[in-house]
Amino acid sequence: MPLSKKRIGIVCPYGWDTPGGVQSHVGDLAEYLIRQGHYVSVLAPAIDEESLPDYVTSAGRPISIPYNGAVARVLFGPIAFSRVRQWINNGSFDVLHLHEPAIPSISLLACWAAEGPMVGTFHAAAKRQKVTFAVAPILEPVIEKLTARIAVSEAARETLTEHLETDAIVVPNGIYARRYRDGVVDSRWSGNTLGFIGRFEEKRKGLEVLVAALPKIIAEYPDVHIFIAGPGDSQEVLKEIDSKLHSRFTFLGRISEEEKANFLASIALYIAPNTGGESFGIILAEALAGGASVIASDIPAFESLLGHGKYGTLFESENAVDLSSKVIELLGDENKRRSIAQEGKRYAQEFDWDVVAEKIYDVYEMAMVGGSTVTLSSENRAWNKFLGRQ
Amino acid sequence: MSKYLFAVLLIAITAWYLSFSATRLDRLHHRVETSWANLDGLLQRRAAIAIEIARSEISDPASSLLLTFAAHQAREASIRDRSQAETGLTGALGILIETSTSVDGAIEQDLLRELKELTEKIKMAIAMHVDAVTRTQLVRRKWFIRLFRLAGTAPEPVTYEFEGDVL
Numbered sequence: 001m002p003l004s005k006k007r008i009g010i011v012c013p014y015g016w017d018t019p020g021g022v023q024s025h026v027g028d029l030a031e032y033l034i035r036q037g038h039y040v041s042v043l044a045p046a047i048d049e050e051s052l053p054d055y056v057t058s059a060g061r062p063i064s065i066p067y068n069g070a071v072a073r074v075l076f077g078p079i080a081f082s083r084v085r086q087w088i089n090n091g092s093f094d095v096l097h098l099h100e101p102a103i104p105s106i107s108l109l110a111c112w113a114a115e116g117p118m119v120g121t122f123h124a125a126a127k128r129q130k131v132t133f134a135v136a137p138i139l140e141p142v143i144e145k146l147t148a149r150i151a152v153s154e155a156a157r158e159t160l161t162e163h164l165e166t167d168a169i170v171v172p173n174g175i176y177a178r179r180y181r182d183g184v185v186d187s188r189w190s191g192n193t194l195g196f197i198g199r200f201e202e203k204r205k206g207l208e209v210l211v212a213a214l215p216k217i218i219a220e221y222p223d224v225h226i227f228i229a230g231p232g233d234s235q236e237v238l239k240e241i242d243s244k245l246h247s248r249f250t251f252l253g254r255i256s257e258e259e260k261a262n263f264l265a266s267i268a269l270y271i272a273p274n275t276g277g278e279s280f281g282i283i284l285a286e287a288l289a290g291g292a293s294v295i296a297s298d299i300p301a302f303e304s305l306l307g308h309g310k311y312g313t314l315f316e317s318e319n320a321v322d323l324s325s326k327v328i329e330l331l332g333d334e335n336k337r338r339s340i341a342q343e344g345k346r347y348a349q350e351f352d353w354d355v356v357a358e359k360i361y362d363v364y365e366m367a368m369v370g371g372s373t374v375t376l377s378s379e380n381r382a383w384n385k386f387l388g389r390q
Numbered sequence: 391m392s393k394y395l396f397a398v399l400l401i402a403i404t405a406w407y408l409s410f411s412a413t414r415l416d417r418l419h420h421r422v423e424t425s426w427a428n429l430d431g432l433l434q435r436r437a438a439i440a441i442e443i444a445r446s447e448i449s450d451p452a453s454s455l456l457l458t459f460a461a462h463q464a465r466e467a468s469i470r471d472r473s474q475a476e477t478g479l480t481g482a483l484g485i486l487i488e489t490s491t492s493v494d495g496a497i498e499q500d501l502l503r504e505l506k507e508l509t510e511k512i513k514m515a516i517a518m519h520v521d522a523v524t525r526t527q528l529v530r531r532k533w534f535i536r537l538f539r540l541a542g543t544a545p546e547p548v549t550y551e552f553e554g555d556v557l
Contacts, residue, residue: 169518
């Protein structure tokens with residue numbers, strides 16, 4: 001693939017210590033590029049600087065602020081800005097890859113401070129808010145410095161066109177599809193079983209919708225059982241659930257990648273009742289790659305990921321009645337279930353890192369055509385000279 | 391006294407903002423040039439592949455003739471005729487790919503795969519170029535940029551018609 005080794009700088013806006021979609025995307029991408037022989041440096045906020053992987057440089061401790069309906073661990077301020085400048089200056093990168101440059105964190109600072117080939121990836125998909133009108137004039141001169149823009153889904157791309165009036169190339173998030181390809185059916189999890197993976201305590205993951213749909217499903221299929229994998233306090237959640245239903249639930253806690261592959265191959269249906277706040281739905285891509293038949297809420301990210309119902313079944317978000325009828329229909333029709341899962345598994349190969357990282361690298365190459373490298377922008381250079389810095 | 395101070399401050403802010411806007415515009419023009427260089431390079435490669443395909447077993451003599459002609463035109467067209475020439479090549483390649491359903495040889499399959507990959511890249515390059523151009527046009531249209539002639543002598547960037555057709 002690459003004819004020459006490049007120096008690539010990646011900026012992650014969120015705290016490296018807290019698990020999240022953007023962080024794991026950045027980590028996987030950096031590791032893939034390193035395996036291809038490139039030099040990669042990731043700049044990210046971090047609390048514990050000792051336990052960072054070699055390729056990550058800390059930009060300082062993240063600050064927790066409420067942003068867009070969730071708590072974001074981001075970083076900004078003069079000290080962070082000077083660290084970002086230093087990192088850019090010392091890195092002599094061929095290309096910079098900034099993640100979420102439109103949120104107030106170090107990606108935005110890096111975009112402001114640097115000049116040269118820059119690629120931005122937009123993850124978030126949000127509805128248009130009034131505040132955008134106020135924010136856009138500040139962001140525009142910064143965002144337009146990006147040589148190329150990537151959106152992780154159609155939904156994220158639409159958000160970008162609406163908010164900042166700029167187009168983007170859609171490159172999905174990556175998964176290691178191969179890890180999930182060869183799961184074996186485990187009899188503990190097979191039968192009339194429903195699977196759910198994720199931080200089930202979070203409201204937006206929509207476990208409540210599934211619980212509300214359960215009585216109707218039980219009336220048709222008395223032996224239905226739900227397996228939930230993921231970190232969280234199961235006792236807390238069970239308190240909220242009718243005690244008659246408790247025997248239907250099994251909490252598995254965190255499971256290994258291998259177990260996950262078997263889990264996805266075994267369960268009858270994978271349910272993703274998320275109510276929103278999802279920009280891509282990496283777990284759905286993994287479920288498809290594992291050969292699970294998926295039922296998901298019709299939020300924009302899931303709808304576009306599932307090809308509008310081609311690779312999985314969609315139900316009206318937060319509508320438990322609709323969910324129960326979709327589950328009953330598919331539990332009764334094994335052939336349909338299997339054929340959707342087959343389609344989905346084939347389609348999920350598109351999300352494999354081998355495909356996704358190549359596409360991202362193509363975008364890098366296009367950004368690097370000019371042959372110039374990343375430097376501090378002229379404004380910042382002048383500033384440094386004025387203050388007598390190098 | 392404070393009146394003078396205020397005036398000085400106002401002038402300083404205006405001067406800073408104008409210089410900032412000029413840099414911003416300069417950067418945008420640079421971006422347009424880069425994205426065009428990228429697109430141009432990819433289109434040249436497409437023409438080269440088209441000629442190779444014309445010489446391969448994929449195409450019959452008639453379509454070979456058509457393809458070679460279109461590819462040469464695309465490569466030699468002046469900037470004014472470029473649009474039409476590229477559209478012509480897109481059309482010729484489209485006809486060929488539609489009609490050649492069964493291709494056996496390894497070299498031929500390689501060529502077609504390369505063409506497919508290149509088409510994907512060209513689509514991305516066009517999206518990047520069009521975005522750079524529209525953004526530049528938008529900024530150039532601002533009143534103070536026109537008033538102070540911040541665009542200087544840089545020509546207004548334009549998009550070409552074929553860019554819509556290739557997609």
